[in-house]
Amino acid sequence: MIREAKENDWDDIWPIFKEVVRLGNTYAFDPDINKQNAFELWMSLPRKTYVYVQGNEVLGTYYLKTNQAGPGAHVCNCGYMVSENARGKGIARQMCEHSQLQAISLGYRAMQFNFVVSSNTNAITLWHKLGFKSVGTLPNAFNHPSLGFIDAFIMYKALE
Structure with a gap:
């Protein structure tokens, strides 16, 4: 089940966030970020944050936020994280599909991964x-921890 995250979900989201970010291979966040700063990034700044819950366990999370202000405010941005022990089970796909529906319901016309x-x-x-x-x-x-300097892509999808 995917639902909107509540503030008290942070204690379950934080281990996933910490696990993903400390690896240093997918997000351009400081690998040593503390719990409070991570909360601000993942729970406070976005327009919405969601959790993927199975039973009583949070297995994944994503945020949805406006990518740019003013004339660019119709494009949103999302970020997704799945717990290491839950990867390969289609959770990221479900969260991305859910995020697109949520984005449309919030009036966004496109989604961009920066x-x-x-x-x-x-x-x-x-994503393709x-x-x-x-x-x-x-x-x-x-700056990947083992591969050195590598490219990053901007990805985009118009929402219907």
């Missing part, structure tokens, strides 16, 4: 399957 690390091939393959196009490349924009 910084998809080129080595994150599972995500890139999934879900209709996203790679519309730009940021050369050597990400």
Whole structure:
């Protein structure tokens, strides 16, 4: 089940966030970010945050926010995280599909991923399957812990 996150969900989201960010291979967040700063990024700044729950366990989370202000406010941005022990089970796909429906209901006309690390091939393959196009490349924009400087992609999908 996917539902909107509540503030008290943060204690269940934080281990997923910490696990993903500390690896340093998909998000351009400080790997040593503390719990409060992570809360601000994931729970306070976005317009909405959601959790994927199975039983009583949070297995994934995503945020949805306006990508730009003013004349660009019709395009949203999302970020997704799945617990390591729950990967490969279709949770990211379900969250991305859910986020598109939520975005449409909130009046967005498009979704843009600003910084998809080129080595994150599972995500890139999934986003392409879900209709996203790679519309730009940021050369050597990400300093991967084992691969060094690698590209990041901008991905985009018009919502209907």
